[in-house]
Amino acid sequence: MAELETTAHPGLSPASSKAPAWRPGDDRPDIPSMLRVDQAGEYGATRIYAGQLAVLGDRSDCARAIARMASQEERHLKHFDELLPARGVRPTILQPLWDHAGHALGAVTALISPNAAMACTAAVETEIDRHYSEQLRSLGSEDPDLAEKIREFQAEELEHRDTAIAAGAEDTFGYPILSYFIRAGCRAAIELSKRI
Ligand SMILES: [Fe+2]
Numbered sequence: 001m002a003e004l005e006t007t008a009h010p011g012l013s014p015a016s017s018k019a020p021a022w023r024p025g026d027d028r029p030d031i032p033s034m035l036r037v038d039q040a041g042e043y044g045a046t047r048i049y050a051g052q053l054a055v056l057g058d059r060s061d062c063a064r065a066i067a068r069m070a071s072q073e074e075r076h077l078k079h080f081d082e083l084l085p086a087r088g089v090r091p092t093i094l095q096p097l098w099d100h101a102g103h104a105l106g107a108v109t110a111l112i113s114p115n116a117a118m119a120c121t122a123a124v125e126t127e128i129d130r131h132y133s134e135q136l137r138s139l140g141s142e143d144p145d146l147a148e149k150i151r152e153f154q155a156e157e158l159e160h161r162d163t164a165i166a167a168g169a170e171d172t173f174g175y176p177i178l179s180y181f182i183r184a185g186c187r188a189a190i191e192l193s194k195r196i
């Protein structure tokens, strides 16, 4: 499937561009890689929230807040799910791993406590915010449609982080350590999903 990405400038639809494919060292942003990692991240987010809701049910205030955030993640994911085939970009081959790892992370943090579930969201969204900021810097004036969507989603990720902190994320026992490991895991997942 990788050959799909070599047919066109990554910022344009394959059918409409004769520009050469992105290559390592190219000073243009690697848009296929951006789309791949963003789809993976939004997919991971839906799996984390699914794992949390499987444990927390749907009655508590915490569960309701998570369900609201999860529905926004479904909308983010749908956008990238549609954009990848439209741009001829393959998803990461690590999707099955993010399916299980995301669900397990969500379920385990929710099993620790509702505050720990919120600590997970605060940590993940801190990294996603950093990641989307980096992408916007790298895009510059390229692909304004994509940049606009990233800005829209980034604003919602920041709302999720703030919701989680307001709901007691930082009151979790061992919060700095939990947050450190979740953020490190997110950074590793981002780097892997960009490449494979
Ligand atoms: Fe999202």
Ligand SMILES: [Fe+2]
Binding pocket: 045, 069, 073, 125, 156, 157, 160
């Ligand atoms: Fe989010």
